[in-house]
Amino acid sequence: MSALAASPAVPAAPVHAAWLRLCHWANALAVVLMMASGWRIYNASPLFGFTFPPGWTLGGWLGGALQWHFAAMWLLVANGLVYLAAGIAGGGLRRRLLPLSPAGLGHDLRAALRGRLQHPQAGRYNQLQRAAYLFALAVLAALVMSGLVLWKPVQFELLRGLLGGYEAARRVHFFAMAALLAFVLGHAALALLVPRTLVAMVRGR
Amino acid sequence: MENGFFSRPRPAPLAPAEEAAALKAARALLAARLPSSRRGFLRQLTLGGVALLSGCSLRGDDGGDSVEQALMAISRFNDAAQGWLFDPAALAPTYPGSMITRPFPFNGFYPEALAPVVDEADYQLEVRGRVADHRPWRLAQLWALPQQEQITRHICVEGWSAIGRWGGVPFAEFLRRVGADLGARYVGFECADGYYTAIDMPTALHPQTLMALSYDGQVLPRSYGFPMKLRIPTKLGYKNPKHVRALFVTDRRPGGYWEDQGYNWFGGL
Numbered sequence: 001m002s003a004l005a006a007s008p009a010v011p012a013a014p015v016h017a018a019w020l021r022l023c024h025w026a027n028a029l030a031v032v033l034m035m036a037s038g039w040r041i042y043n044a045s046p047l048f049g050f051t052f053p054p055g056w057t058l059g060g061w062l063g064g065a066l067q068w069h070f071a072a073m074w075l076l077v078a079n080g081l082v083y084l085a086a087g088i089a090g091g092g093l094r095r096r097l098l099p100l101s102p103a104g105l106g107h108d109l110r111a112a113l114r115g116r117l118q119h120p121q122a123g124r125y126n127q128l129q130r131a132a133y134l135f136a137l138a139v140l141a142a143l144v145m146s147g148l149v150l151w152k153p154v155q156f157e158l159l160r161g162l163l164g165g166y167e168a169a170r171r172v173h174f175f176a177m178a179a180l181l182a183f184v185l186g187h188a189a190l191a192l193l194v195p196r197t198l199v200a201m202v203r204g205r
Numbered sequence: 206m207e208n209g210f211f212s213r214p215r216p217a218p219l220a221p222a223e224e225a226a227a228l229k230a231a232r233a234l235l236a237a238r239l240p241s242s243r244r245g246f247l248r249q250l251t252l253g254g255v256a257l258l259s260g261c262s263l264r265g266d267d268g269g270d271s272v273e274q275a276l277m278a279i280s281r282f283n284d285a286a287q288g289w290l291f292d293p294a295a296l297a298p299t300y301p302g303s304m305i306t307r308p309f310p311f312n313g314f315y316p317e318a319l320a321p322v323v324d325e326a327d328y329q330l331e332v333r334g335r336v337a338d339h340r341p342w343r344l345a346q347l348w349a350l351p352q353q354e355q356i357t358r359h360i361c362v363e364g365w366s367a368i369g370r371w372g373g374v375p376f377a378e379f380l381r382r383v384g385a386d387l388g389a390r391y392v393g394f395e396c397a398d399g400y401y402t403a404i405d406m407p408t409a410l411h412p413q414t415l416m417a418l419s420y421d422g423q424v425l426p427r428s429y430g431f432p433m434k435l436r437i438p439t440k441l442g443y444k445n446p447k448h449v450r451a452l453f454v455t456d457r458r459p460g461g462y463w464e465d466q467g468y469n470w471f472g473g474l
Contacts, residue, residue, distance in 0.1 A: 041363075041364065042364070044362075044363035044364060045361065045363035045364040045365040047364075062362065062363065063463070063466055063467035063468050064276075064467060066362070066467075066468065066469065067276040067277070067279070067280055067467060067469075068276065070279070070280065070283050070469065071275075071276055071279040071280075074279070150364075152287075152290060152473070152474060153297075153358075153360065153474050154295055154296070154297045154298075154438070154439050154473075154474045155290050155291065155292055155295055155473075155474070157295065157298075160298075165298075166358060166360065166366055167366060170364060
């Protein structure tokens with residue numbers, strides 16, 4: 001009886017809503033599938049003087065990798081649209097990722113370099129985190145747009161022109177992938193360093 | 206006159222080193238023609254990838270087949286999506302002659318030395334299926350049809366691209382001449398090197414789809430598909446068959462050399 005009374009009558013709102021956690025992990029799966037299959041596709045005709053170790057790739061051969069890539073793209077895009085729609089409609093995107101200012105970013109960057117940057121509460125982001133998450137969103141948008149040009153350079157003429165043509169789109173796609181990889185590695189490393197953030201993204205609190 | 210116009214390079218006798226290379230190439234060709242072994246390879250590695258990602262093992266053929274079947278089903282869905290996106294009026298970009306890629310790369314499922322030697326004297330283009338006129342076509346008859354040129358970008362499924370200059374007969378014009386049922390769904394192609402593929406009718410009727418007879422102002426060289434290839438700048442390279450010796454109009458979706466191994470059927474750009 002007393003234990004029951006001690007517990008709060010109304011549970012505190014979760015740090016991350018269920019839909020958001022679902023979107024996060026669906027996106028994580030889509031990104032892993034897209035990247036691993038994309039590396040195999042890259043290996044078929046390397047843009048630069050290296051290839052990805054086949055063991056890191058998905059699909060087994062070019063045809064298999066293409067099947068994975070053009071299947072996971074639907075998950076990536078559909079999930080991304082749900083996330084954006086819910087984040088914009090619910091105001092969460094703006095509330096969590098804005099405002100962001102150069103001065104604030106500089107302040108938090110200096111604090112981070114001195115080892116004094118605070119992240120006291122999961123779900124409330126400092127200026128560096130806001131910048132990093134907005135960066136990831138922008139890079140994902142660049143990946144989708146350049147990917148559309150590579151998939152349909154004739155049908156998406158406007159987008160092709162915007163990116164400077166088919167060959168330019170290949171480079172945009174590659175560098176956006178590299179930028180997303182850098183984000184993912186940093187993001188995963190920091191989440192492991194502060195495990196309660198990882199727990200919050202799984203259980204909600 | 207005709208001989209001079211249609212003359213093409215004939216292969217010189219092979220030096221020993223070249224012969225060894227050709228043998229090696231022949232073995233590569235044989236290996237490439239065993240799709241079943243490749244499909245097994247695909248299954249293993251696909252499974253490996255899934256097991257790696259999910260942290261659980263998908264052992265047994267059931268797991269592998271269902272993953273493969275799901276991917277194939279999505280690929281078929283992607284065919285439909287691409288058919289829906291395809292705008293018959295949207296033209297592939299064209300380029301000035303100065304941007305032509307030189308040398309234009311050879312591309313095939315075998316090395317260049319093994320490209321088929323088609324004898325013009327024997328050549329006949331078979332026309333089958335839902336067409337009114339089934340008479341075969343001689344090369345000279347194809348050359349006598351109205352010709353068109355284009356400088357467009359060839360995009361390979363591997364990712365690379367190259368700009369080339371092709372000339373030939375607008376395919377829509379040819380289909381009308383043979384009285385093809387333009388309401389049929391597909392046109393299939395069979396090639397002198399054993400290659401085969403097919404396209405959808407809207408793409409067949411696209412204004413830039415050519416029965417190419419020339420490359421860069423010369424009779425189409427053996428490496429690029431003598432005597433005739435389909436040049437389709439709205440399709441990936443594997444949808445541009447070379448050395449075409451037969452075509453047919455059909456409502457039953459034909460397969461393709463690469464498509465049957467897992468490349469997307471529509472392959473549109």
